[in-house]
Structures are given as C-alpha cells and as structure tokens.
Amino acid sequence: MxxxxxxxxxxxxxxxxxxxxxxxxxxxxxxxxxxPDPTREAARAALTSIGTPAAAFILSATRIGDALIVATDQPPAANFAYAVDVFRLPTAAETDPEQVDPCAPGEWILIDQHGSHGRADVDRMIADATAYLVEIGIVVADEQLAA
Incomplete structure (x- = not known):
C-alpha cells in the first residue's frame, strides 16, 4: 500500500x-x-495580449510587486531574436467602468520593451527594465533586491 x-x-x-x-x-x-508556475502563466497571458507569437520561448519571468518583466527568445520572423517586455497591472482609476476605455482588472499593460539580436544582451536588458521600474516609481529599490 x-x-x-x-x-x-x-x-x-x-x-x-x-x-x-x-x-x-x-x-x-x-x-x-x-x-504550474503562476508567474510564467501571467507572463504568457501578458505576451499573448500584445500579440507575441506562441512560439516565443520564455527565458525568464520575474514579478516585482505590480510589475512583470519577461525575457523571451523570439521566433525567426520577429524583429529581434531576444526581447524583454515590461508590464504593470492597471491602477484602480484605469479599471473604473465609467472611463471611456477602462482596463480589465488583472490585465497586464505593456509599459516598456527592449530588443536585441544577441543572447549576451538579455541580462543587460533585464537590468535596464528593472532600473526603469525603479525610475518611474512602480518598484522601490528594496523590492528589486528581494526579487
């Protein structure tokens, strides 16, 4: 037994x-x-929402607070071989149903993109994306270290 x-x-x-x-x-x-990894599932949903082909391979997906950084290996037809996309969750004001074009709660919003043809650039692009989140105030530097 x-x-x-x-x-x-x-x-x-x-x-x-x-x-x-x-x-x-x-x-x-x-x-x-x-x-199942909820961060990777969120990353796939976010990528699908911006039209990224399903053939794109997720190299890494990192959620820091209300932000999501996704690095992908793109299919051959894409503009760049490697991409890093930065998303955030909508604010309460953006999900207000009385707005002209409200966002759905939990729907990821694209706020920044990076692309390169070299695999060696991916770590730099992720660092740039994280620095951007700190710069615009979505993430504080301490959250960056904890992730």
Missing part, C-alpha cells in the same frame, strides 16, 4: 492515496511534470 500526506487536506493526516487530486499530484511528481 502506498501512503502519502495529502497537501489538499493537511488536517486529514496520513491516508491511502485515494484522493483523485492527490493521486494526480503524486503521478506528476513521479513522472517529472512540473507544477
């Missing part, structure tokens, strides 16, 4: 692996399927 501790039902203690959700988690762990 296989026993496991249920993460969905922590107060239940040890039990037989009969919970279907827990059995799926156990299967995923055994066969190497990674758990």
């Amino acid at each position: 296989q026993f496991q501790t249920c993460r969905r039902h922590p107060k239940a203690g040890r039990f037989l692996a009969t919970c279907s959700g827990c059995a799926q988690e156990l299967h995923d762990l055994q066969y190497g399927k990674p758990a």
Whole structure:
C-alpha cells in the first residue's frame, strides 16, 4: 500500500492515496511534470495580449510587486531574436467602468520593451527594465533586491 500526506487536506493526516487530486499530484511528481508556475502563466497571458507569437520561448519571468518583466527568445520572423517586455497591472482609476476605455482588472499593460539580436544582451536588458521600474516609481529599490 502506498501512503502519502495529502497537501489538499493537511488536517486529514496520513491516508491511502485515494484522493483523485492527490493521486494526480503524486503521478506528476513521479513522472517529472512540473507544477504550474503562476508567474510564467501571467507572463504568457501578458505576451499573448500584445500579440507575441506562441512560439516565443520564455527565458525568464520575474514579478516585482505590480510589475512583470519577461525575457523571451523570439521566433525567426520577429524583429529581434531576444526581447524583454515590461508590464504593470492597471491602477484602480484605469479599471473604473465609467472611463471611456477602462482596463480589465488583472490585465497586464505593456509599459516598456527592449530588443536585441544577441543572447549576451538579455541580462543587460533585464537590468535596464528593472532600473526603469525603479525610475518611474512602480518598484522601490528594496523590492528589486528581494526579487
């Protein structure tokens, strides 16, 4: 018999692996399927909202407060081989339904972009994007260090 501790039902203690959700988690762990990463999911949604092709490979996705920095390896047809896009969440005023064109809550807004043809430039572009967030006041320097 296989026993496991249920993460969905922590107060239940040890039990037989009969919970279907827990059995799926156990299967995923055994066969190497990674758990979903909410930051990467947000990055993919943000990239899709600006028309980035699904073939773009996410090199890194970093969320700092209400900002998101996404570095991608672009498909061959793109203008740049590598891109770093910077997004932010809308403010309460921008989601006000009485506005002419309100933003949806939780919808990422593109605020900055960087592009290059060299993989070696990606780290510099991410640093520039982070510095931009500090410069415009979305992120304080301490949050940058914690991320």
